[in-house]
Amino acid sequence: MNPSEDPRLDVWAGHLERREQPEPLDPGTPPAADLDPVERDALDSVARRLADEALWSGPPPELRARLLAQAGREQTDAVPPTRTGHRPVRRWLLVAAAAAVVSVGGAVLWPRGPATEFALAGTAAAPAASATAELTPKSAGLAIQLHITGLRPAPDGTYYAAWLRGPDGVVPVGSFHWRKGGIPIDLWSGVTSDRYPELFVTLQSETAGPGPSDIVVLDGRTGP
Amino acid sequence: MAPSGEPDAPTGSGTGLDPSVVDAFRAGDAGALAAVYDRYARAVWSVAMTVLRDRALAEDATQETFLRAWRAAATFEPGRPLAPWLLTVARRTAVDVLRRESRPTQGGHTGEQDVVVQLPGLEQAWEAWEVRLALDALPDDERAIIRMSHFEEMTHREIAEALDVPVGTVKSRSHRGHRRLAASLAHLVKGGDR
Structure with a gap:
């Protein structure tokens, strides 16, 4: 990592080098000297967020099925969500669009694989x-x-x-x-x-x- | 840095859903609910965990967020991005769960007093949401290294050993991943157009 290339990257990633080597890698290069305090605070806040469990945990896999089952029950109980006057979207169009949904977290989102x-x-x-x-x-x-x-x-x-x-x-x-x-x-x-x-x-x-x-x-x- | 009013989305941190899926969601289609869940479940979960700090409660809040959003989807203005609206629903739902859990037990005692609950601000929820979407948009190998470095607090060398790749590979992936994050999250920090 070249600290002078982007001081924001050094704030987020520079700790890796510092962990490897207790002494400053390049004392002559002030990695974040051109960051004003407000920006530095914002970068530090994101860095703290990156170390937070809330960012890295996720809902249990069974929650998806439970949610859809509940939604299905509500539909069959004749308590559907308020409908708009829009014409129904063709099923094939919806499926095609959903199939294009990007992968998140390494898992195919929808349709899902045979998990x-x-x-x-x-x-x-x-x-x-x-x-x-x-x-x-x-x-x-x-x-x-x-x-x-x-x-x-x-x-x-x-x-x-x-x-x-x-x-x-x-x-x-x-x-x-x-x-x-x-x-x-x-x-x-x-x-x-x-x-x-x-x-x-x-x-x-x-x-x-x-x-x-x-x-x-x-x-x-x-x-x- | 506080968002100015409602956060504007889609941001640089991720792609939105296809408009036809959003239209179907507004029309109450359960298949579209699945697609919306698949796209935003992790971000909603991160907001819930940021507010609640408890997996069981976050689970309740995540499910309730999507049900509330789905039930109220017809009120969602067409043509607007779904993400900021869903973020608002997620935070409100998590706060409701927090208030519910903080309420005194219903034990027949009199003179219950309101409980003061410290509510995480919109700023924190928004930041958690944006960072999670930005992480979700990273390639798997770069996200893994960022997780190992920030969450697991591993060094380049430790990551290289764990993944059985050269240290140089770890460094280059780390650099690429952080660069992508910086680009995706530029709107969170002053000078983001740098």
């Missing part, structure tokens, strides 16, 4: 924990997003690992520590959930071997 959602329950090792998992087949594998609540941060020296299990064995799909929590956990699998239908999360010691530990904290299945 599968299911719940994971906390075990005796983490009775307050629960999660929902969203599995979406992608060209590179199976994208798994976990929305977790009630799980304690992994203690120092440990971490959480997620696994898929089936008749052919256990496959790791990713790890996380959950020390800040609040955001969906993105995992990837190279095996399919029809052959590996059980998804579970274990607490692992950093010094232990590569296999799943006996401390299972969340467990769920994609099918019956």
Whole structure:
């Protein structure tokens, strides 16, 4: 990053270099000297926002279905929203437009892919924990997003690992520590959930071997 | 920096919906409600979390925001951008949830007093909304690095190890991502036309 190129970028991104190197990278270049205090405050405010959980968490996947179900109930209960005098929009036009809606957060918005959602329950090792998992087949594998609540941060020296299990064995799909929590956990699998239908999360010691530990904290299945 | 009145949208931070989808939403079409949700759910959620600081309450507020907007969509003026109107609904709904949750319990006691609730201002809600839309508009790889650097507080080296890419790649993606953010959010800061 060249600090003199755009002082605003240095306010937002310059902390990365400063973290790497305690001494100033280039003491001769005042990175934000030409920013007035008001602008500097605004930039700092955005930087604080970028470190805020509110920016990085998201609604649980089941909320969409719940919202649409509620809207459907209201329509069938003959309490539709106030209509305008506009002629109805042709269905094909609506579908075509919606299909063009951009991707947000790496997920196709509408229409959605053949995603599968299911719940994971906390075990005796983490009775307050629960999660929902969203599995979406992608060209590179199976994208798994976990929305977790009630799980304690992994203690120092440990971490959480997620696994898929089936008749052919256990496959790791990713790890996380959950020390800040609040955001969906993105995992990837190279095996399919029809052959590996059980998804579970274990607490692992950093010094232990590569296999799943006996401390299972969340467990769920994609099918019956 | 406070927005001057209602924030004007669409801003540089993201694309709006196709006008035909907005028209269908105004007409009460549930399919259009899904499209509006898919486009703005994360931004509405960010506003709700900014106001409420609680996932369960934010969930209630997010659902209620879209239902309120959908029920009242016919009152939405045609030709206007949907985003600022939806932001207003989102903030009001979150504030309503906050007030509801702050109310004294209904326990038969007398002389209940009004509870003073510290309400986050429109400025904070607007900023959360705009930054979230700007993040949503970033390519996945750039957004991931910005998340890891700001939220996870990781260094370039740590990010490179986590993603198994060279440090130079992390730096260039970080630079591109921050540059895009700066362009998208120029309207939030003075001198945005720089």
